[in-house]
Amino acid sequence: MLETLSEHACFGGVQGFYRHASATIGLPMKFGVYRPPQAAHGPVPVVFYLAGLTCNEETFAIKAHAQATAARLGLMLVTPDTSPRGTGVAGADAAWDFGDGAGFYLDATQAPWAPHWRMGSYVAQELFAFVPQAFAARADRVGLFGHSMGGHGALTLALKHPGQYASVSAIAPIAAPMHAPWGHKAFSGYLGEDRAAWAAHDATELVKAGAKAPPLLVDQGLADKFLAEQLHPHRFEDACRAAGQPLTLRRHDGYDHGYYFIQTVVADHLEHHAQTLRA
Amino acid sequence: MLETLSEHACFGGVQGFYRHASATIGLPMKFGVYRPPQAAHGPVPVVFYLAGLTCNEETFAIKAHAQATAARLGLMLVTPDTSPRGTGVAGADAAWDFGDGAGFYLDATQAPWAPHWRMGSYVAQELFAFVPQAFAARADRVGLFGHSMGGHGALTLALKHPGQYASVSAIAPIAAPMHAPWGHKAFSGYLGEDRAAWAAHDATELVKAGAKAPPLLVDQGLADKFLAEQLHPHRFEDACRAAGQPLTLRRHDGYDHGYYFIQTVVADHLEHHAQTLRA
Numbered sequence: 001m002l003e004t005l006s007e008h009a010c011f012g013g014v015q016g017f018y019r020h021a022s023a024t025i026g027l028p029m030k031f032g033v034y035r036p037p038q039a040a041h042g043p044v045p046v047v048f049y050l051a052g053l054t055c056n057e058e059t060f061a062i063k064a065h066a067q068a069t070a071a072r073l074g075l076m077l078v079t080p081d082t083s084p085r086g087t088g089v090a091g092a093d094a095a096w097d098f099g100d101g102a103g104f105y106l107d108a109t110q111a112p113w114a115p116h117w118r119m120g121s122y123v124a125q126e127l128f129a130f131v132p133q134a135f136a137a138r139a140d141r142v143g144l145f146g147h148s149m150g151g152h153g154a155l156t157l158a159l160k161h162p163g164q165y166a167s168v169s170a171i172a173p174i175a176a177p178m179h180a181p182w183g184h185k186a187f188s189g190y191l192g193e194d195r196a197a198w199a200a201h202d203a204t205e206l207v208k209a210g211a212k213a214p215p216l217l218v219d220q221g222l223a224d225k226f227l228a229e230q231l232h233p234h235r236f237e238d239a240c241r242a243a244g245q246p247l248t249l250r251r252h253d254g255y256d257h258g259y260y261f262i263q264t265v266v267a268d269h270l271e272h273h274a275q276t277l278r279a
Numbered sequence: 280m281l282e283t284l285s286e287h288a289c290f291g292g293v294q295g296f297y298r299h300a301s302a303t304i305g306l307p308m309k310f311g312v313y314r315p316p317q318a319a320h321g322p323v324p325v326v327f328y329l330a331g332l333t334c335n336e337e338t339f340a341i342k343a344h345a346q347a348t349a350a351r352l353g354l355m356l357v358t359p360d361t362s363p364r365g366t367g368v369a370g371a372d373a374a375w376d377f378g379d380g381a382g383f384y385l386d387a388t389q390a391p392w393a394p395h396w397r398m399g400s401y402v403a404q405e406l407f408a409f410v411p412q413a414f415a416a417r418a419d420r421v422g423l424f425g426h427s428m429g430g431h432g433a434l435t436l437a438l439k440h441p442g443q444y445a446s447v448s449a450i451a452p453i454a455a456p457m458h459a460p461w462g463h464k465a466f467s468g469y470l471g472e473d474r475a476a477w478a479a480h481d482a483t484e485l486v487k488a489g490a491k492a493p494p495l496l497v498d499q500g501l502a503d504k505f506l507a508e509q510l511h512p513h514r515f516e517d518a519c520r521a522a523g524q525p526l527t528l529r530r531h532d533g534y535d536h537g538y539y540f541i542q543t544v545v546a547d548h549l550e551h552h553a554q555t556l557r558a
Contacts, residue, residue, distance in 0.1 A: 008539035009502065009531075015539050065344040067542060223288065252288075260287035260294050263346060 002134050005030065011071035012037035015061050018134075024118050024126040027087065030057045031080045031127065033135055034067050038074035045141035045277035046076040046131060047167070047270065050123065050150030050157075053182070054101045057081040063259035069267040073274040076137050080123055082149070084116040098185050105146075105153025106201045108190035117190060120201075124157045124164065143167035143273035147262055148226070151218070152177055155203035155236075159211035167276040169217040169269045172224055172257055175236035176204040182230050204232070207239040215246035217272045219265045221255030281413050284309065290350035291316035294340050297413075303397050303405040306366065309336045310359045310406065312414055313346050317353035324420035324556035325355040325410060326446070326549065329402065329429030329436075332461070333380045336360040342538035348546040352553040355416050359402055361428070363395040377464050384425075384432025385480045387469035396469060399480075403436045403443065422446035422552035426541055427505070430497070431456055434482035434515075438490035446555040448496040448548045451503055451536055454515035455483040461509050483511070486518040494525035496551045498544045500534030 007016040013036045022029040038044050047070075051059050060066065060079045070077050083103035089112045092099040103119035132139035144165040146154035151173020158168040177183025178198050187198040199205035220233050227233075233249055240247040255261040286295040292315040301308040317323050326349075328339050339345065339358045349356050362382035368391045371378040382398035411418035423444040425433035430452025437447040456462025457477050466477040478484040499512050506512075512528055519526040534540040 008535055008537060009500070009533040009543070010539040011543050062342055062538070065347065065542070067539075068344065068347075068546075221288070254288040256287055258287060259341070260289040260346075263344075264288070264290050267347075 010034065011067050013039065013067070013071055015067060017057060020130065022122055022126060024122045025084045025116055027084050027116060029081055029084070029122065031078060032057045032061045033131070034061065034070055034077040035135060036071045036074050036076060039076055039136040043132070043136045043138040044074050044076050045143070045274070046078055046137035047143035047145065047273045047277070048078045048080070048123065048128075050105055050144070050146030050153040051079065051082050052146075052148030052150050053082070054096050055082050056101065063262070064266050065263040066266045066270060069270045073270055073278070075270055075274060075277065076135065078127070078131055080127055083119060087116045089113070089116070097182055098189055102149065102186065104149060104186045104190065104201070105157060106190060109197070110190060110192050113190050119153075120157065123153065124161050128164070141166060141277045143277055145169040145171070145269055145273070146173070147171045148257065149174055149182070151175070152203060155213070155216070156201050156206060158213040159203060159206040160200070162212055166214060167273040168213050169272050171219050171262055171265060171269065172221060172226075172231060173203070173218060173233070173236075174231055175218070176202060176232035178202045178205060179232050179235060180230040204236045204239045207236070207243050207245050210243065212245060214276065216240070216248065217269060218247065218249045219252065219268070220249065221252050221257065221261045223254050224257040226257050289313065290346050292318065292346070292350055294346060296336060299409065301401055301405060303401040304363045304395055306363050306395060308360055308363070308401065310357060311336045311340045312410070313340065313349055313356040314414060315350045315353050315355060318355055318415040322411070322415045322417040323353050323355050324422070324553070325357055325416035326422035326424065326552045326556070327357045327359070327402065327407075329384055329423070329425030329432040330358065330361050331425075331427030331429050332361070333375050334361050335380065342541070343545050344542040345545045345549060348549045352549055352557070354549055354553060354556065355414065357406070357410055359406055362398060366395045368392065368395070376461055377468055381428065381465065383428060383465045383469065383480070384436060385469060388476070389469060389471050392469050398432075399436065402432065403440050407443070420445060420556045422556055424448040424450070424548055424552070425452070426450045427536065428453055428461070430454070431482060434492070434495070435480050435485060437492045438482060438485040439479070441491055445493060446552040447492050448551050450498050450541055450544060450548065451500060451505075451510060452482070452497060452512070453510055454497070455481060455511035457481045457484060458511050458514060459509040483515045483518045486515070486522050486524050489522065491524060493555065495519070495527065496548060497526065497528045498531065498547070499528065500531050500536065500540045502533050503536040505536050
């Protein structure tokens with residue numbers, strides 16, 4: 001059951017926002033879909049984008065400036081929300097980096113989060129299966145990327161579901177969350193204190209443990225105020241080099257953590273995905 | 280005196296937000312500037328964008344997706360706020376279509392608005408003069424465009440200041456405000472009940488009275504929910520035809536009033552400005 005919240009003509013296609021009852025989350029979930037003009041004539045490749053802390057299903061569509069390129073390349077774009085909403089869990093809205101707007105794209109195992117905070121299964125299973133049923137998207141040509149917390153989500157979900165995502169990239173990802181305050185807070189809250197459970201949701205640890213992904217594109221701004229403490233792309237780079245995981249890590253002088261950086265590189269990311277998804 | 284609120288690298292240039300003490304408004308005013316990469320090497324042409332109701336100096340930079348094209352064409356973009364802020368005038372925040380966020384790009388003559396609501400002079404005189412002093416902008420190559428209330432502002436300010444703006448365009452402008460509820464409310468509140476005073480701020484009436492502007496580009500979505508009651512581009516079109524004012528009015532099936540429409544046509548608008556400003 002799909003509820004249309006709004007639809008807007010955009011570059012010859014349609015930017016829409018939708019709500020459906022998620023069995024995985026146990027609550028209604030919103031998401032955005034940009035349908036390029038080509039989708040009017042048949043299924044097209046689709047790229048999922050996972051947003052960062054405090055964002056929602058609208059952020060990317062408004063701020064990332066990706067629709068022009070998606071229309072040119074014939075890519076559908078799907079943007080999930082970043083957490084369950086309206087759970088009634090006490091304290092869920094107390095912090096900007098945990099709880100509401102901060103699902104970290106994993107399935108929580110700890111109370112009171114476990115019943116609803118299941119964004120890993122929601123994104124990689126339920127929404128992954130739902131989109132090609134509800135829209136003209138090719139189930140066999142799916143890419144995944146994201147920003148910050150969503151970059152962490154893109155890398156980890158791709159590494160945990162080999163073969164599911166044909167193309168993967170990330171912008172300023174939390175690349176080694178076991179070394180980051182954001183990661184400590186999220187993992188201890190959602191997963192408890194067993195560090196072995198944390199490693200299964202850390203892109204750097206997954207690569208060290210032998211997980212593989214398609215050749216990766218990662219962009220990082222060097223004026224990003226979160227770079228030194230929270231992001232650690234060098235740890236991911238080292239792990240990829242040691243494991244033989246193909247990675248193009250581009251460092252950009254002067255760029256910060258926000259959507260003005262994302263605007264600047266998003267076309268390159270869609271080209272990266274199109275190269276594989278349209279081949 | 281220019282206060283930098285934030286600056287963000289963007290497409291090789293800088294998207295910044297600033298505040299200055301406005302003598303015209305009598306209060307601090309914020310505005311945005313996108314400096315394209317070319318501005319690092321010397322003054323570049325500049326295009327002012329006037330936003331619509333409820334918007335502020337950040338809206339265009341976030342939602343319009345114009346920076347990529349501005350960087351390619353070497354155009355600076357300047358985005359004023361849409362009204363004075365923090366005036367202390369009772370009731371200024373009571374409505375979304377009058378007062379705060381709704382300055383209508385004119386100088387109010389009526390109490391209690393007259394002391395601060397002077398957006399016409401602020402945009403066309405003070406900020407117009409200030410930008411080339413504070414940034415690498417060419418004072419002799421200035422364009423003007425806007426959306427909705429800001430489209431009204433762009434058309435009327437250009438018609439009232441012949442020769443000042445070398446290139447002019449509008450997206451879904453309030454093109455005949457004397458025939459629109461938004462216009463009635465703004466004009467009666469800011470200007471009083473003398474309809475002769477209203478006509479001096481109505482693009483259609485100005486053209487009928489003989490005012491001239493550079494060849495105009497106007498885009499209008501046909502699924503725009505405000506089209507029939509508030510915008511009236513056909514009245515402006517008729518006036519331009521009768522007066523010999525060059526106008527390209529493009530009507531777009533399916534497009535609404537929002538920024539997903541603006542995204543879609545903004546590159547064409549910047550190309551329109553660049554054609555004159557870079558000649």
